[in-house]
Structures are given as structure tokens and as C-alpha cells.
Amino acid sequence: MWSYCGFNMKCFMYLLSLCLFSRSVEYEADGNGYFMYADFWCAVYSRDREQVEYLVDWYFNKEFTMQYNSTVGSWVGFTPAGLVSASVLNEDKHDRLQRKVEKELICVNNVNFMFNTTEENIAEPSVTLVETTSSSNNTMLACSAYDFYPKYIRVTWYRNGQEVTSGVTFSGVMTNGDWTYQVHYYLEYTPGWQDRVSCMVEHVSLKKPKIYDWDSSMSQSETSHLIGAVSALLLGAVLLSSGLIHYKRKSSDPRFSNTL
Template structure:
């Protein structure tokens, strides 16, 4: 049996500190304490029983509050000072990739950021999307920075605006990248029409030039 203790500092502000305890038994994630909830949550049948016992124990409740203060809150400043000189904001890129069955897959990539913890979410018309979303693990770049990819499968034909939102402790506000199928389609159509017009204009100018050249040549012969 072992436990993993950690403190999460919310990207929106260092004052929002969350204290977590992950409790394992026989390598199975049994239950978790979350200071935001203020209680233990059981994740297995045995964990449900243990969590209920801990939650009903006033001494355990008091102990977890004291631990949060001593382990997390009192050390936030030290943790931030240790990483502030090395902190790096993520670069974010949103691209469209072909999917299976006629669907489109959007890829949102955040890279060159430090420290490791980052949050990537998808929004459709301002509402968070969870269906059709997959993500890679946070990977190391080999230069002390990290990268992560998040994927969203969308069905063609919609007129929704899809936004990738990235939050990181280095950012004062989230980075947003937006994609809209109809805007991309209109832009592509406009590009093709512009190219066609330019091609026609170039052909017309070339034909006119050849006609003038031939007339001058004919005049010189006469």
C-alpha cells in the first residue's frame, strides 16, 4: 500500500491550490482525497468502504486541511520561484487533417512549454466538447520543454466554430485557436476563383500581346 501526495497550482492563479492524495493497494488505484471536494472518493469496492470511514472521522478531516496548508499553501511561493526563471509559454497550432469515413480530424498542438502540466480543451460555439476527443501523453522535446497533441473528430457539413483552448501556468489568459469549416471552405473557394481569374487574365494578356506582335511583324514585311 502506498500513497502519492501532490499539489496542483491552477493556471488562472497561484492562490488556487488543490491538494490531492492518490491511495493505492496492490497497485490498484483505490481512492483519492481532493481538497476541492473536501473528502475522499472511493474508486473500488474496498475504496468505497475506506473512503466512507475516513470521511466520517473528524480527525482525518482536520489532518487533511492541515496537510494542505503545510505541504501546499505554505510552499507555493517556493515552488513558483524555483520554476519562474525556466518557465516557457506554449506555442499553439491548430490544423485540419483528413479522417476516416469522410470525417475531419482537427489537431491542436501545444509545444515548447515548461513546466509539464498543461490543460487542452475543445469548445464548440463556446461550449466544452468531450465527445470525439483524444489526446496524446505529454511528451518531452529533449530540451527540457514539452509538447502535447489533442485531436477532435468533426462531421463535415456543419457551420459550428470550433476552438482549441490551452491553459498553462505561464499564461495570464488561455491561448485560443479557432477553426470554422464554412470559413475554410469559403476561403478555399475564393482562392480557387482568384487563381482562375488570374489565369484567364494572363491568357488574355498573352493573346493580346501575340496579336500586337504579329501585326507589327506584318507591317514591317509590307
């Protein structure tokens, strides 16, 4: 589904809405604070207009539900609701035509402009992967990217080599008050023994996607329990050693021997 840049190629990705270079689109779905959120963006691999990809990332309540990819030519769903919506849109000839027109107007017609205005102002993200507190008994991980430019960045979660979309939320891209941005992606999951969890970061400043691994076999809670157990074991060993030393001293002292 996702096309990566070659190692020696620069891949320019731009966050675009239906109005060129404006912000992503957010729709309020109901009165309970749930939102639909869509990123309309271009993946530009070179100045060759034929290689341009147009994508639409669709979220509901901050959960990644489905994506349109012009290379595939259809929507792909990632959640039960996303699968249903993607199936309906793929049968809609008007939606297919609309996406083709959007690709031409937003991406293809602006390839040279994108390269010319962005090449000199690229900043690589600084990434951290940490465990945070969760409201349940699950593990919550946060993959955070700081101080990057341009605005578009893609963060993907993987578990044992498979992409994870369930339990994924994000903060939205936020400005730092200067020309750089930051974003935080969260994964809540039930840890399994020796699970391999990682987040993959893709950005124009990177020659290829960077992968950051999390050692799920040693979470903060497990580490605390292990430290407590080791501490108790060491304390017990110290007390036992002290008792044996005291007993041997008493046994070797004639004053105590005569009283027995």
C-alpha cells in the same frame, strides 16, 4: 468547475502524481492495448495555501472521462462510463478522505517550493491549430503546443461556446530532448454549417487562457472542392470567350461570308 487565474495573478499549475513530482500514472486495463491514465496536479494561484486547488484528470483510452476538483469536492463525469464511475466514487467516503490527504501532502505543503523552483524557468507555448486526416468522414483537428515549461498544460476544446469532451484524444506530454515539452490534442467531430470550434490553452506562462479559433466553414476538403469548382468555372469562361472571339472573326471575314 474550472477556476481561472485573475488577469493580474500568476497561476502555477504542476503535474504531480501520488509520489511527489513523479510522472503521471498509467494503468493497463486489459490485453487489448487500452489504458487508464491519470494526471494528479495542483493549481496554485498565490502563496496563500487556502487558494490551492487539487485536481485529478482521468482518461480511458486517451479520452477524458472524469475529473476530481478539490474546490467542488467531488468527481464530475464527462462520458457515460465517467458518469457512472464518478457517481460511485462520490459515494465512497474513503475516496473523499484520500483526496483530502493527497491535496495536503502534494499541494498545500509544497506551495513555497513550487513558486521558488519554477518562477525563473517559465517558457510560453507556441500553439498551432490545423486540420489533419481522419479515418472516417468526420473532421479531425489538432491543437498542438510546443516548447513550453513547466510540463503541465491544459488544452480544452469548445464548439459554439460549449466545452467538448467527446471525440477528444491527446498524445500525452512529450519532452523535446531539452528542458521544454510539447503536446498534441485532437478533436474528431462532424462539422456543421458555421460551427465555431476553438481550443483553449492554459499554462503558467500565460496571464490568462488563450483561445485559438478554427473556421469550420472552410475545411481542407471544402476548400479543395471550392478551388476545383472555381477552376472549372474559369476554364469554361475562357473557352467560351475564345469561341465567341473566333466566331466574330469568322463572321467579319469576307472570305467566310461569301461561302455562306
